[in-house]
Amino acid sequence: MASGGASLALAALLLVSCASAAAATKYTVGDTSGWTTSGDYATWASGKKFNVGDSLEFKYTGGAHTVDEVSAADYAACSSSNAISTDSAGSTTVTLKTAGKHYFICGVAGHCSSGMKLVVDVATAKAATPAPAPAPALTPAPDAADTTPDTTPATNPKSPSSSGGKTPVTVLSPPGKKSTSGATGLSAAAWAGLGLAGLVAVHLGAF
């Protein structure tokens, strides 16, 4: 039961991760125009819904521009001196790992002020929490705890008397049960015969 619940939870987790991976979108900044001084990235970003896990691909001529992620203040000031990250390889892919606003500018002098700046507002990804997982895991636990104490004390009181004490107990019980109904019909001889047969049967069974 516990392992079944665990595998259910694992399956749910795999489904969630697969779903989020499939939902991740890769955006080419500026589309076919790429990352250039003539781009209008406010217009490009407007109407797009960015989620955690999505990625931005900046396409430009390597060395001609940079992609710097900066703070809101540095974005406004077009300053890349305290950039969070920078790249100038020519094709820069940035995965949006956290929700909130992410600011990107080009660090080449004059480029940011001429429009090479992009801000994206990343929404928090919908987290499908595995709610059903804790319920099945908890249910079997009390059941197992109940059965264990029941069987353990039952066998323990019998064993201290003697290890072979089980045999006389079973021999005596069949006449005891029938004595209520057999008091009217059965004779003492019949009872003795039954007891003897029972003893023989028990001994044969024991050996």
Ligand SMILES: [Cu+2]
């Ligand atoms: Cu530039």
